[in-house]
Amino acid sequence: MKLKKLVVASLLATCGQAIAATDSEFVVKDIKVEGLQRVALGAALTYMPVKVGDKMNDFRVAQLIRALYASSHFEKITISRDDEVLIIRVRERPTIANIVFEENDDIKDEQLQQSLDDNNVRIGEPLDKTILTSIENGLKDFYYSIGKYNADVNAIVTPLPRNRVDLKLSFNEGDAAEIKQINIVGNSLFSDEELLNQMELQFGAPWWNFLAETRYQKQKMSGDLEKIRSYYMDRGYLRFSNDSTQVSMSPDKSGVYITMNISEGEQYTISGIELSGDLLGNEDVLKMLLPLRDGQLYSLAQVTYAEEFISKYLGRFGYAFSTVTTIPEINDEDHTVKLTLSVDPGQRINVRRISFKGNTVTGDEVFRRELLQLEGSWLSNNLLEASKNRISRLTYVEENDFETVRIPGKEDQVDVEFTVKEQPSGSFTAGIGYGDATGLSLQAGIQQDNFLGTGKQLAFNVNTISYQQSATISYTDPYFTVDGISLGGSIFYSEFDAGRANLVQYNSKTFGVGANFGYPINEYNRINFGLTYKHQEVSPTQAYEQFRNFYDVFSDPANPDASLVFDTFQASLGWYRSTLNRGIFPTAGSMQRATLAATTPNSDLNFYKFNFESKFYYPLDSRHKWSLLARAQFGYGNGYGTINGNDQLLPFFEFFRAGGSDTVRGFENNTIGPKGILRSPRTITGPDGTTIVLSPEYDNISTTTRTLGGNAMAVAGLELIVPTPLVEEDFNNSVRTSLFVDVGNLWDTEFNADEYVGKTDQYGRVIDDYSDPSTYRASTGVSVQWLSPMGPMIFSFSKVLKSYEGDDTKVFTFNVGQTF
Template sequence: MKFNKIILAALLAVSSSSFAQTNYDFVVEDIRVEGLQRVALGAALTYLPVQRGDAMNKFRVTQLIRSLYSSTHFESVKIYRDGSVLVVEVEERPTISSIIFDGNDDIKDEQLQESLDGANIRIGEPLDRTVITSIENGLKDFFYSIGKYNATVNAIVTPLPRNRVDLKLTFEEGDAAKIKQINIVGNEVYDDTELFGQMELKFDTPWWDFTSETRYQQQTLSGDMETITSYYKDRGYLQFGITSTQVSMSPEKDGIYITLNLSEGETYTVSDIELVGDLLGYEEFVRQLLPIRTGLLYSQAQVTYAEEFVSKYLGRYGYAYPTVTTIPEINEEDKTVKLTISVDPGKRIYVRRVNIEGNQTTADEVLRQNVVQLEGTWLSEGLLETSKSQLSRLTYMEEVEYETVRLPGEDDKVDIEFKVKEQASGQFNAGIGYGDATRLSLQAGIQQDNFLGTGKRVGANISTVSYQSTAQLTYLDPYFTIDGISLGGSLSYSEFDGGDFGTVRFNTKRWSLGGNIGYPINEVNRISFGLTYSDVELTSDNTQFEQTRQFYRQFEDPNDPEAPIDYASLLGSVTWSRNTLNRGLFPSSGSSQRASFSITTPNSDVNYFKFVSDNKWYYPLSRNQRWTVLGRIRLGYGNGYGDVDGIEQVLPFTENFTAGGADTLRGFENNTVGPRGVRRISSQALTTPNGVPVINDPSQDTLTLSSRSLGGNAMAIGGIELIVPTPFVETEFDNSVRTSLFYDVGNVWDTEFDYDAVKDLRLVQTQSSQVLADFSDWKYYRSSAGLSVQWISPMGPMVFSFSRALKEREGDDAKFFTFNIGSTF
């Protein structure tokens, strides 16, 4: 800016001086503007504070030149007199034809363009050359702040025809200076190693510690200084301070030496806590909830928490802008401190209007169903955060932010501005997928979670994979009533081949019709009820296992034992769900719990019940939540109840739980973990040497095991994952690509399997690797560990898993690499 003023002053002096050599006291009879190319004559005349008939003088010349330069259209301006004609000769600023960035690695093109936009340097705009130097210097300062002291920035302006230019910014970033040494002086209470452990900046790290930050960054150093200060003040050192900081550089500008000088002081104990000001009559209640206690060491963290707690507490009642300050009174004689917390709640703030911006597809009323902060009521920070969380959990919302806007002239009213960014909420599928378990799959259909912007979920899908063909219609209205009651239904038909699914061989044809209704308990809890009618036709290879014999008894036809089995059921269900996740897709914090209990009605052909519980917890390890720990556990149990026609009911084996694959136990082939089918073969009739038959001996029966899993009626599967930043992927793609290191463990077992009845029988006609195990033992678990990458690609979701089975059983089918394309996860 100072440089601009110097140039302008010089130009004014030259122009005024040249004009002063002539007789400038004249009346303007005409005005002639020369040198215009793109700027219209009419537009140029609007910048001239002179008209025909005006008397010219030195002051008007200065005013005229200043006005033309302020229009930002002109590179130079000259004023002449031709008789009574005022001649204005201009040279227009060149127009920017293109902007090119070359050599920038640490700064993205988008960030650079934002910086240029602030200086009004855009394609199609006039180029102000005086701004170029300040931009170069500003970018150099940025590189210096991240330790790149050898970085250079050059702006190259290339003239083009018709007074246009190309602007090219070239960067030579160089290598960042590494921290060679950090010295801490003045610390006696805590040694260097302990304080270094609190700092993000590191030096002299081992080669394998690639996550440590050894590159010098000014902002990181400032953060480390705040961390050390908090470390001391949270432990009673009230008057701790960093007295000075020295940062020196090696002559080659590739090494940084940092010295921090500390003044530790002594510890102080809290002697008294006093609350003053207006606490709306809740002083004793607030006092009991404060974390600060007399007789304990002073803690800055507890003081900060106390201030935030009081502010949030007042915010619940509409006092959104309270002033809460803590005044320490230090007694140097006994090293104690009295804390006086002063509270001024200010005025109660009311919400005038709630505005929502950025929703191009979703209707306002759909989003407002999730906003619990109402217009006309007092402002509550808790309600705003709840509103943001509920909006963020919508699968068609990518980002949600809000801000409170105070109204001019109104000290007790605000507007709330919600800014949302939508993401694709549905897709039309017509493609081919392939997975190592599903093999070739064909699918076609449409799924829309935000149908026509109404928030309703509508789907019509037809798919076929190696083991199943499905046609399904689904509908869900999550806002059936204004109170948040949901209503949905589905109609489906499927054909299933257990042999290709990884289980024992059986085929089913099933069609079902169901409906459900859900009720919100509060912002995060929900309960729903469902009722589904199903008709199943079951065809098997006529192999009856010990685990399926009881089920077949009630349906088998003695005259046609190979006839298909047909049974119908009416299944009622109740589901409770709780969701505090921060996002609907790829969450990084919060938790979700879901528990469902379903049972067939007594008039069904089969009587059984099932219980399933799914739980996930996300614990972020870093502030940006790119490092997160995920813990999950899934439990399930099912069985029959009562009897039908005198036959005790069991869980149909078609409803058994299975495990293995991307959704349960990675490292094992899909649906292959669990009890094997056990077939008992009666002994042949024995005869004496004279050919006299004797009675068969059951102890001489033999067993065979299926090579495939039959599943079980009980399941417990869990795991822990460390979600890490995906290498070579930018931060903005975290919502579409996720990488994690995992450990999976679990088992599927059959509580009704009678191991004692068959454990002494001889096992024949089986693979040499198989052994008869107690399939009713829940401790017969498996485990695996590995790396998983999930990607929401334009083709659909993709899951890649590299895993190794750590605990496997005889007959298990372990897989090192698994992948699926075009399937959900």
């Protein structure tokens, strides 16, 4: 709440003694000033409208006193004479040595200091004690406006040596007055309950409704009255009025009783709609697009929308300051109203200059290339809003806004000023982290999304966690050309231990190099192309049945324990669409991403993978404190072509994985999906002592506790993003809290379910159909995401709603350094 501006009461005190009455004027031959400490004699003389040689009289004495008080350096002035010598004795105002605030919870120290600064009360300045009462009363008025009628504020001045003082503002805020009852008098069309539901202020809320606002606040009361008025006006009650509102208080000032007296009136319908004024030849188009129609109930909301729509429509053509006024002609006899929308487009406005402020790191040209509104062109509100959204989507921008500034003497020109608040665009990491899934991790690297303020991305990272060690160097120029074509490349190396990542045991070493470029289709859509060379060495794993066909093709029968080595060239085609309002922690808009990657025919492995991801953010309030996120992700991969007469398959080390903070929370990372199946022949001893191998239908079958992954995946989630408790509003863009429901599954379309129908494993459990997409998992809970100095952190408390035997579930998980 904005503090009420403190008004300084200027007191011209005549506390100086006048010169003894004389029968005649005298000429000043000398001036003596006594009592100066901090103020220099020369400075004091400059404040005086009297100098040696002037004649003194009663008028000049009063003039001198006023001038010295106006300098704000003195709190007492005495004037006398010794013959023709003018003697001025002063007591300087004390200097403020320190300012302290005590017991202020509802008002931040920064807000208090700003209010004092506005009144020139700051450390090092002289203290004018006459304004302290005004400061106290102004602060009390603020507390009264938020319902704290027992609040008290005291300004305590403590003298110090050398004419200095300590100033302490001591607060006794007390408790806010609770609303005990709200009465509505005069309503017959709508019940009290219906009208009270429109109000933010409430009374008698149950204990579990901790979000209910039961404290009386004057500003919120005004807003609630307007909401009730709009409720009636939007339903045709054009003559509705709020006749009076009485607010009474209990004797101890702890309770408030509110009574509203209203007159509902009759419902009115629209009898005609006319557009008048200069419509620039768009009258027919506007009539067709407006929501107002003859015969429908009058609605203030639709009238307001029509006015705003016309203004925005004309703003597209440079008429940025058009005004639209609705003139109602009310017929109380038949309860109809004729609406005339008077349009004044004003002058067509041209943009002279676009400037940026607040950007201390990023160059203006980085933001300027995101602009759709150009200098020298007609001003378009649509293009300005689109430009603002493009800048907001940059990951190194926390927030931005713009204003149009009229140019004096140029009625048809404006300047546009963008104010940008940057956020850290990169980091230097060298430390130790820990995650439930990753265990101990060592990190070192540099990552910069806004390298040297150019908007280019550069990263060098070395990471080691329990199951993976990797090193990557990458570079991307998002504006390789002025048309927005991006170009990037990367070099990478990785060692992966699948057993430590909750997968079946195998190890792989990979190094490669890749390049990519992107092409913008329009404002929201972009396509990307990439080509990556990868050299991969995979150690052999156990002979799981799901891997048998793959190993039969690529393993060396003469040396089955040898590692498999592959060289592949992978081409990718991607589509990306985004209307998100921010690059980090968005609250509105949507994002869709689809990627098709496939190895080239000359590669050792021939396979393809398709992945689609979509997110929709729906803000639930105007300030975007509450939002709903709906997300979904689908993936599928398989081989293509044949080798040595066998169909190519998706390599098991390219399988999708599910479970964890980025898919289905409440399940350990990479634990959802098919388990490994091992089978061995069963033997018996014959009558003659020989060993007899039984037919395959009698094989011993066992399943692993670890997953293999799968070639098909589907994950979805619904999240309610809520304000983070106990966190100040300034940190909304770095901390996010949400209530979630996650659903997902991972399966293998190549699994031969018929071969295992009815069979049991070593524990007597029936083997699951790992090709069945309907065996989904589900969880719910709360998640907190924090962009900490050491990297992104995710904390999740989960309750599993649906699981299967053998699933590894977690109530609490946290991870450091993962992306969102």
